[in-house]
Amino acid sequence: MSAMFRPSTHRLAYCARAYLRTTPSSTARLARFSSPIFSATGSRNTTTARTTTRTTARFYSSEQTPPPPEKPEAENKDNGKNKKAATSAGAGAGKTPNAKKPADSTLDSAAAPKEPQWELPAGWVHLDDKEMTRLAQFATYLPEGQKATMEQAFRNVKYTGVPSEFRDLLRKDGLSVMDAMKLPRIAFALAEQMNEFEKKNPDFRVGGQEAADQENNNKGPTSFDQNKPPGEQQQKQGKGPEGEQKQQQGQGGAGGQKPPPPGKTFEVGDMMSWILSGLLFYPLYRMISPGESSREITWQELRKNFLDKGLVEKLVVVKDRVRVELNREAARAMYPDSAAGNPQFHYYFSIGSVDAFERKLDEAQSELGIPSTERIPVSYATEGMWTGLLMAFGPTLLLVGLLFFASRKAGGMGGGGQGGMFGFGKSKAKMFNHDSTVKVKFADVAGMDEAKVEIMEFVSFLKSPERFQRLGAKIPRGAILSGPPGTGKTLLAKATAGESQVPFFSVSGSEFVEMFVGVGASRVRDLFATARKNAPCIIFIDEIDAIGRSRSDGGFRGGGNDEREATLNQILTEMDGFNTSEQVVVLAGTNRPDVLDQALMRPGRFDRHIHIDRPTMKGRVEIFKVHLTKIVTNEDMTYLTGRLAALTPGFAGADIANAVNEAALVAARANATTVQMIHFEQAIERVVGGLERKSLVLSPEEKRTVAYHEAGHAICGWFFRWADPLLKVSIIPRGQGALGYAQYLPASDAYLMNTNQLMDRMAMTLGGRVSEELHFPSVTTGASDDFKKVTRMATTMVTQWGMSEKLGPLHFQNDENQIQKPFAESTAQTIDAEVRRIVDEAYKKCKDLLTARKKEIGIVAEELLRKEMLTRDDLVRLLGPREWPDKEEFTKYFDNRTPPPFPTENTDSPPEGPQPAIFKEEGKEPTEGGAKDVKL
Numbered sequence: 001m002s003a004m005f006r007p008s009t010h011r012l013a014y015c016a017r018a019y020l021r022t023t024p025s026s027t028a029r030l031a032r033f034s035s036p037i038f039s040a041t042g043s044r045n046t047t048t049a050r051t052t053t054r055t056t057a058r059f060y061s062s063e064q065t066p067p068p069p070e071k072p073e074a075e076n077k078d079n080g081k082n083k084k085a086a087t088s089a090g091a092g093a094g095k096t097p098n099a100k101k102p103a104d105s106t107l108d109s110a111a112a113p114k115e116p117q118w119e120l121p122a123g124w125v126h127l128d129d130k131e132m133t134r135l136a137q138f139a140t141y142l143p144e145g146q147k148a149t150m151e152q153a154f155r156n157v158k159y160t161g162v163p164s165e166f167r168d169l170l171r172k173d174g175l176s177v178m179d180a181m182k183l184p185r186i187a188f189a190l191a192e193q194m195n196e197f198e199k200k201n202p203d204f205r206v207g208g209q210e211a212a213d214q215e216n217n218n219k220g221p222t223s224f225d226q227n228k229p230p231g232e233q234q235q236k237q238g239k240g241p242e243g244e245q246k247q248q249q250g251q252g253g254a255g256g257q258k259p260p261p262p263g264k265t266f267e268v269g270d271m272m273s274w275i276l277s278g279l280l281f282y283p284l285y286r287m288i289s290p291g292e293s294s295r296e297i298t299w300q301e302l303r304k305n306f307l308d309k310g311l312v313e314k315l316v317v318v319k320d321r322v323r324v325e326l327n328r329e330a331a332r333a334m335y336p337d338s339a340a341g342n343p344q345f346h347y348y349f350s351i352g353s354v355d356a357f358e359r360k361l362d363e364a365q366s367e368l369g370i371p372s373t374e375r376i377p378v379s380y381a382t383e384g385m386w387t388g389l390l391m392a393f394g395p396t397l398l399l400v401g402l403l404f405f406a407s408r409k410a411g412g413m414g415g416g417g418q419g420g421m422f423g424f425g426k427s428k429a430k431m432f433n434h435d436s437t438v439k440v441k442f443a444d445v446a447g448m449d450e451a452k453v454e455i456m457e458f459v460s461f462l463k464s465p466e467r468f469q470r471l472g473a474k475i476p477r478g479a480i481l482s483g484p485p486g487t488g489k490t491l492l493a494k495a496t497a498g499e500s501q502v503p504f505f506s507v508s509g510s511e512f513v514e515m516f517v518g519v520g521a522s523r524v525r526d527l528f529a530t531a532r533k534n535a536p537c538i539i540f541i542d543e544i545d546a547i548g549r550s551r552s553d554g555g556f557r558g559g560g561n562d563e564r565e566a567t568l569n570q571i572l573t574e575m576d577g578f579n580t581s582e583q584v585v586v587l588a589g590t591n592r593p594d595v596l597d598q599a600l601m602r603p604g605r606f607d608r609h610i611h612i613d614r615p616t617m618k619g620r621v622e623i624f625k626v627h628l629t630k631i632v633t634n635e636d637m638t639y640l641t642g643r644l645a646a647l648t649p650g651f652a653g654a655d656i657a658n659a660v661n662e663a664a665l666v667a668a669r670a671n672a673t674t675v676q677m678i679h680f681e682q683a684i685e686r687v688v689g690g691l692e693r694k695s696l697v698l699s700p701e702e703k704r705t706v707a708y709h710e711a712g713h714a715i716c717g718w719f720f721r722w723a724d725p726l727l728k729v730s731i732i733p734r735g736q737g738a739l740g741y742a743q744y745l746p747a748s749d750a751y752l753m754n755t756n757q758l759m760d761r762m763a764m765t766l767g768g769r770v771s772e773e774l775h776f777p778s779v780t781t782g783a784s785d786d787f788k789k790v791t792r793m794a795t796t797m798v799t800q801w802g803m804s805e806k807l808g809p810l811h812f813q814n815d816e817n818q819i820q821k822p823f824a825e826s827t828a829q830t831i832d833a834e835v836r837r838i839v840d841e842a843y844k845k846c847k848d849l850l851t852a853r854k855k856e857i858g859i860v861a862e863e864l865l866r867k868e869m870l871t872r873d874d875l876v877r878l879l880g881p882r883e884w885p886d887k888e889e890f891t892k893y894f895d896n897r898t899p900p901p902f903p904t905e906n907t908d909s910p911p912e913g914p915q916p917a918i919f920k921e922e923g924k925e926p927t928e929g930g931a932k933d934v935k936l
């Protein structure tokens with residue numbers, strides 16, 4: 001076919017070419033000539049524009065009329081649907097398709113409700129339609145989500161204009177690295193200008209305008225859309241006439257960009273970062289994704305798609321590749337949906353040798369009948385060393401530069417501590433102010449009267465500072481609230497804010513720690529700056545040990561502390577920087593006051609150290625009262641709170657809150673209408689001992705062993721004078737690995753223990769094993785945990801409590817982190833010998849008692865096997881009343897009262913794997929200073 005029509009092809013090709021060639025700098029002219037046409041395309045008639053453009057292109061094809069444009073092979077695959085659109089455009093040459101509204105009229109009628117008030121600043125210029133199209137390309141390569149926003153942001157450029165240097169860049173065919181470096185400056189100027197514009201013309205706010213666009217969607221595309229290549233418009237509006245029709249029916253938005261929520265507006269910072277990211281992203285994207293700015297094609301594709309259609313303007317040979325320079329306007333008209341019309345996009349093909357390429361090109365041109373004077377120019381370029389280097393390292397350098405820029409901004413070093421461009425350095429403190437007032441009051445914090453008194457002073461200071469200032473008193477800058485977890489430190493800080501009715505900034509120490517060095521310090525700066533603005537106020541830093549650790553520890557642990565130290569230094573500086581009249585109080589919470597840096601604790605910073613310990617019996621009663629108000633119960637409150645407090649020695653406020661809530665859950669599970677004593681007891685048992693594991697079925701042999709083991713403990717507790725009285729013993733497995741469970745009621749909150757109490761407790765702990773020895777031919781592994789406790793107790797007696805005559809009143813702290821023991825080898829031997837002596841004594845004491853009470857052990861164990869659980873009353877029935885008087889609280893809450901029936905509850909399944917310890921009694925042995933943690 002091509003052979004048949006060759007003469008006419010030649011003629012047509014010659015005409016088209018003659019037109020182009022006789023015009024000096026054809027490309028430029030063509031572009032300038034076609035620009036108004038494109039504008040008219042947007043405004044009047046798409047097909048006319050395409051036809052006109054096509055006549056300006058070089059046609060060497062074998063048909064008189066331009067052939068239906070085919071897409072380049074590669075693109076056809078990706079974008080086959082576009083082919084239809086292109087074909088219809090080609091076939092429709094000369095016809096008049098549906099007209100579109102003119103750009104300006106659309107803008108006036110739809111996008112812009114009225115003419116904006118705006119004067120172009122000096123050095124700024126308006127963009128023509130072609131330049132607006134180029135501008136739109138900056139958004140082309142952005143991710144979908146950002147693209148629409150970027151396009152909206154650029155829409156107002158029509159009015160605001162751009163710096164003239166930006167227009168120069170837009171006119172260029174490609175951006176150099178130097179050009180790319182100008183972009184941030186331009187972006188800042190542009191963003192500023194656009195914000196100014198929006199301020200003066202609220203109707204033109206990007207979000208608002210978009211909402212208006214959405215409303216006016218039926219009326220036609222916006223001026224910005226019209227400036228897009230026709231292909232893109234077709235894509236957005238649906239294909240061909242149907243698409244336009246749809247749009248006329250008000251459905252055009254369906255195929256177009258997703259409109260943002262109506263009324264959404266952009267802040268200055270938003271605008272800046274959108275524009276900046278768009279402008280930066282574009283060249284960056286182009287540099288790191290060369291695959292998107294160029295595509296390899298074959299010689300056949302070149303011929304079929306470009307050469308035969310007269311679209312090739314020039315060929316540039318670079319080593320073994322040939323870059324194809326197309327007539328952009330013609331290419332765009334022919335392939336509206338492909339990248340061929342994009343001036344930044346290049347096709348290239350590989351060649352075996354330059355000679356072979358030249359020969360092939362000559363043959364092809366001869367076949368197409370192109371006279372030698374009109375042949376496609378071929379130039380030969382060498383890419384310089386710098387270009388090569390830039391291509392190799394440019395993307396990396398740009399990325400590194402951006403990261404550096406971001407981290408500097410993040411650290412606030414360049415941003416003056418304003419939180420940085422991306423807000424890394426902004427404090428994450430939660431602010432509670434008058435609107436979101438902290439509702440907690442001192443009445444909600446129970447059982448810490450001394451701590452409340454201390455902190456009350458801060459409240460008075462914040463409420464009436466003159467009372468203190470009059471007398472020349474300086475108010476403490478801050479207080480450290482320390483204590484075990486869950487004792488109500490955060491609660492107390494909140495209550496302080498709630499009582500003083502001042503803003504409260506709450507932040508956790510760990511929130512200052514980030515990957516970037518300097519972020520923590522920047523956040524501290526930001527926090528204190530915000531606090532000063534909101535003074536009087538309270539800052540609460542929870543878990544301050546995350547950043548306030550002693551700096552001398554740092555070196556020992558090895559590197560990586562720079563960030564933490566910088567943050568700590570910043571806190572120190574900020575706290576020093578307070579003016580005494582500035583009403584900013586800093587409270588901090590920690591479980592580890594011992595590790596804090598001394599500089600933090602010195603007067604002038606956190607001058608007050610408020611230690612909040614686990615609550616006493618009285619404290620627990622009060623805390624229970626606070627939490628029971630949230631629960632539906634008909635129990636006698638005085639008795640209930642007293643009994644529950646007696647049952648929960650060692651519980652912190654959080655444990656109590658949890659136990660009360662658990663009781664309500666247990667009651668709800670049982671479909672009860674109110675929460676009763678049984679539910680509370682069940683909940684406490686659950687909290688202390690873990691879930692019952694009824695699914696763990698023991699063999700009769702094992703059960704028997706467990707029963708005798710537990711009976712041994714119970715008998716010891718019953719007959720040793722200083723042991724804790726037993727409350728309940730059971731052989732129902734509970735929690736992790738505990739096959740038996742005994743609950744003792746410790747002698748109130750014992751803060752001091754004497755040697756007698758310690759010896760009786762150790763003997764009682766060994767009771768399980770001794771009972772096994774007395775009743776069975778061999779012993780089991782079940783007593784391992786008991787031994788651990790006994791050994792630890794004896795070691796502490798010897799090394800810390802000065803309870804060994806041989807060693808005397810010495811304290812040996814054996815630090816596990818230290819390789820060397822802090823005592824001589826002979827001392828170590830003496831310690832070992834003394835520990836052994838004490839344990840042996842306890843063992844002997846236990847064995848003597850249990851041998852004498854072997855019969856009683858049998859009675860208790862058999863009853864236990866029958867009933868699975870025995871209460872104190874059962875023991876009184878079986879063994880007679882206990883010889884030694886019990887504590888007052890014990891008799892008050894546990895004697896002469898019917899013991900609650902043994903609660904039954906849902907069970908969990910046993911954990912996987914072997915369980916080495918088969919008996920476990922809950923509770924801990926006394927710590928330094930007495931038996932604060934006592935068994936249950």
Ligand SMILES: Nc1ncnc2c1ncn2[C@@H]1O[C@H](COP(=O)(O)OP(=O)(O)OP(=O)(O)O)[C@@H](O)[C@H]1O
Pocket residue numbers: 444445446447448483484485486487488489490491492542589590591623626652653654655657
């Ligand atoms: N004294 C108390 N009075 C009433 N409720 C308390 C008390 N102490 C703790 N609670 C309860 O325990 C919960 C947790 O307490 P909070 O968070 O204040 O403990 P914390 O000492 O800050 O713990 P951590 O050291 O783990 O941060 C509180 O929300 C409250 O319900």
